[in-house]
Amino acid sequence: MTLFCQRGFDDVSVAEIAAAAQVSKPTLFAYFPTKEDLVLHRILDHRGEAGRVVRARADTVAPLTALLDHQLAGLDRREPVTGLNEHPEVLAFHGMVFATPSLLGRLAQHAAEDDRALAEALAQAAPAAGDLTARLAAAQIIAVQRVLARENWARLSAGEPAATRHPEAAAATRRAFTALACALPAYA
Known part of the structure; x- marks a missing residue:
């Protein structure tokens, strides 16, 4: 959320999010089916x-x-x-x-x-x-x-x-x- 709020949703890649969370992209998508769901899970x-x-x-x-x-x-x-x-x-x-x-x-x-x-x-x-x-x-x-x-x-x-x-x-x-x-x- 910090990355999204700092730079905007479209300017943050899924790879950056996975790296910041210290997980792989497949692991990230196992929990959140879309990039949008990373935000909307709240x-x-x-x-x-x-x-x-x-x-x-x-x-x-x-x-x-x-x-x-x-x-x-x-x-x-x-x-x-x-x-x-x-x-x-x-x-x-x-x-x-x-x-x-x-x-x-x-x-x-x-x-x-x-x-x-x-x-x-x-x-x-x-x-x-x-x-x-x-x-x-x-x-x-x-x-x-x-x-x-x-x-x-x-x-x-x-x-x-x-x-x-x-x-x-x-x-x-x-x-x-x-x-x-x-x-x-x-x-x-």
Whole structure:
């Protein structure tokens, strides 16, 4: 990550990364299928998270309520995935990802996996709504989470402190999920 942040993703070779890690290139690729995954491994713990949240909720809790509560808790904890983390390395990481087309492309692949996992969970939560409705809802929910996180990152990158941003980030999250609830009544 240090090499990438210092010189940019495209200006660091896989050979340099392997040498810095004191492993061979084949060993490196055994753990990370692509160069992009070397960077994005930091967020892969969150892959499929929205689907897990929906599956883990109590039957009395609506899927959108569970997702909203999870998102707000992430903001409170300043989780990097919410964009509300002002640690310089986190800000630099997000800046590099958003400025590198190949990283954005790989991130889009992971987002498609998130859509699929959430759609499966939503289809199980509200089978009467149908699979297409679940897929459409999942895409909207994942897009809302992404837009909210990027807005938080942009504000923090512009110098706004996380503590100052937090109340508006939470309010924006509530507004977004209220709109989702209106648009997606099967999951509200």
